[in-house]
Amino acid sequence: MTIISLANVTKTFDSGYTALRDVNLDVEAERFVALVGPSGCGKSTTLSLISGLDRPSSGTLTVRDRPVEGITPGVGFLFQRDALLPWKTVRDNVRLPLQLRGVDAAEMRRRVEEWIARVGLRGFEQSFPYQLSGGMRKRVALAQTLVYDPEILLMDEPFAALDVQTRNLMEGELLNLWQGSGKTVIFVTHDLEEAIALADEVVVMTAGPARVKARYEVTLPRPRDIEQVRFDPRFTELYARMWNDLRDEVLESYARANAAG
Amino acid sequence: MRERTRPANRGLVLAIQAALIAAALLAWEFSVKIGWVDPFFFSAPSQIAATIASWWQHGYILRDVGVTMQETIFGLLVGGAIGIVLAVLLASSRWLGAIFVPFLVLFNSIPRVTLVPLFILWFGFTLWSKVVSAVVLVLFVVFFATYDGIKDVDPTLVANVRVMGASRFAVMRHVLIPSALTWIFSSLRSAVGFSLIGAVVAEYFGAQAGVGYRIQFSESQLNTSGVFGGLFILMVLVFIINLCFQGLQRRLLVWKPVDS
Numbered sequence: 001m002t003i004i005s006l007a008n009v010t011k012t013f014d015s016g017y018t019a020l021r022d023v024n025l026d027v028e029a030e031r032f033v034a035l036v037g038p039s040g041c042g043k044s045t046t047l048s049l050i051s052g053l054d055r056p057s058s059g060t061l062t063v064r065d066r067p068v069e070g071i072t073p074g075v076g077f078l079f080q081r082d083a084l085l086p087w088k089t090v091r092d093n094v095r096l097p098l099q100l101r102g103v104d105a106a107e108m109r110r111r112v113e114e115w116i117a118r119v120g121l122r123g124f125e126q127s128f129p130y131q132l133s134g135g136m137r138k139r140v141a142l143a144q145t146l147v148y149d150p151e152i153l154l155m156d157e158p159f160a161a162l163d164v165q166t167r168n169l170m171e172g173e174l175l176n177l178w179q180g181s182g183k184t185v186i187f188v189t190h191d192l193e194e195a196i197a198l199a200d201e202v203v204v205m206t207a208g209p210a211r212v213k214a215r216y217e218v219t220l221p222r223p224r225d226i227e228q229v230r231f232d233p234r235f236t237e238l239y240a241r242m243w244n245d246l247r248d249e250v251l252e253s254y255a256r257a258n259a260a261g
Numbered sequence: 262m263r264e265r266t267r268p269a270n271r272g273l274v275l276a277i278q279a280a281l282i283a284a285a286l287l288a289w290e291f292s293v294k295i296g297w298v299d300p301f302f303f304s305a306p307s308q309i310a311a312t313i314a315s316w317w318q319h320g321y322i323l324r325d326v327g328v329t330m331q332e333t334i335f336g337l338l339v340g341g342a343i344g345i346v347l348a349v350l351l352a353s354s355r356w357l358g359a360i361f362v363p364f365l366v367l368f369n370s371i372p373r374v375t376l377v378p379l380f381i382l383w384f385g386f387t388l389w390s391k392v393v394s395a396v397v398l399v400l401f402v403v404f405f406a407t408y409d410g411i412k413d414v415d416p417t418l419v420a421n422v423r424v425m426g427a428s429r430f431a432v433m434r435h436v437l438i439p440s441a442l443t444w445i446f447s448s449l450r451s452a453v454g455f456s457l458i459g460a461v462v463a464e465y466f467g468a469q470a471g472v473g474y475r476i477q478f479s480e481s482q483l484n485t486s487g488v489f490g491g492l493f494i495l496m497v498l499v500f501i502i503n504l505c506f507q508g509l510q511r512r513l514l515v516w517k518p519v520d521s
Contacts, residue, residue: 048420051424052424053420053423053424071423071424071426073426075424076424077420077421077424079417079420079421081415081417082417083417083418083420083421084421085418085422085435085436085439086516086517087439087440087442087516088435088516089516096422096425096435097425097426100422100425100426100427100428100431101426128515128516129516130516130517130518131518144425148425148426
């Protein structure tokens with residue numbers, strides 16, 4: 001079943017910059033889809049449009065067969081930058097989405113404690129974000145998003161700012177949390193390895209304005225071990241095929257940046 | 262390295278400050294004693310102290326300070342409330358902001374002292390002429406700080422909360438206002454000073470009590486000790502208010518990393 005559908009979607013900003021041109025993309029429900037492409041190619045814009053934070057300039061964008069108007073219900077968004085409210089404790093940050101939904105107090109307390117425990121932050125409920133490491137803040141953000149059980153999870157290079165070890169750890173935890181949850185994930189990254197290790201399907205986008213260049217099924221079995229899967233021969237083979245596509249786009253955007261500079 | 266980044270010893274700093282004040286007062290007193298300075302124009306610390314003591318005996322100080330504080334607090338509350346509400350309104354709509362902010366900039370450029378006689382004309386020698394004088398100063402300080410604070414908020418925070426399903430009001434409550442709070446706070450500290458200035462200046466122009474009235478009355482009698490005495494009382498007032506604010510700020514901004 002198609003849950004998200006973009007048909008000829010174009011986004012031109014007020015500045016005149018066209019981030020997306022005629023993007024056509026259908027996403028099947030309950031799949032983990034990675035969007036890869038050169039930096040600044042409009043991947044993040046795609047997520048903004050799906051979440052309803054921004055409007056397409058033309059084309060149609062539907063989620064669950066309904067055109068997106070206002071914020072799309074049932075969507076969670078993990079941002080690349082820190083988006084926790086610095087003036088709220090870990091507990092209050094995780095509670096906020098439930099509070100906004102008017103969940104009753106007992107249920108709210110139960111779910112908040114459950115998710116704080118699930119992301120391994122028990123004992124840090126009273127901490128403020130500035131007192132936590134980057135990896136811990138990402139865990140809070142994950143709990144804050146998953147606590148209200150969104151059907152669709154949009155992730156915009158959420159682990160890009162972390163060191164490699166923490167990053168691998170978080171990727172593994174994300175897969176554990178997602179596995180069997182029935183959620184649809186769209187995961188934006190410029191890291192092809194991350195994309196293949198995590199996703200069911202990798203969508204390669206062109207240098208901006210972004211279009212869909214190619215789509216690849218990732219047939220690696222699940223559950224996956226983030227550390228081990230990279231040594232699977234199928235992984236290497238997929239990587240080589242995709243990199244062929246991606247390389248042209250990266251070179252293209254690189255050449256353009258140089259020409260502009 | 263550790264030595265260099267350590268903050269200065271608080272006790273030592275206080276001791277040096279106290280010594281500087283004592284030295285300045287002694288120098289002043291001494292210059293009057295040996296006749297370098299004419300006490301008619303410059304008074305002397307001992308005379309000022311005597312004046313303050315006699316005011317205290319007459320019960321003037323508590324009454325004057327009470328009146329001035331009442332005006333200052335009313336001015337701060339009313340001006341602060343108007344400033345914050347106005348800022349929240351104008352910052353939440355691109356249209357309202359574009360239309361009205363330039364007017365506020367324009368009004369803010371009026372030297373407020375020149376309006377005080379008008380306020381006294383309109384409201385008489387009452388509490389309200391003083392409060393209004395304070396309000397027209399406080400309002401702008403708080404407005405601009407809050408407005409800038411709201412505009413300065415990290416857009417990612419707003420986006421995050423919106424995706425969670427926050428209404429405009431919830432965005433205001435959970436993101437914009439807490440984010441502006443740091444700014445509002447630092448503005449409130451200077452706003453207290455402005456509120457006091459507004460109240461005292463209005464008292465100076467026409468009142469029956471208050472520290473400003475006391476200064477004006479002393480001046481009319483060519484009593485320089487009285488003028489300095491009034492100023493001293495004002496200084497002590499502002500100092501105490503600032504201490505209270507620092508305590509409040511520490512309690513309300515616990516989420517901020519402490520910088521040494």
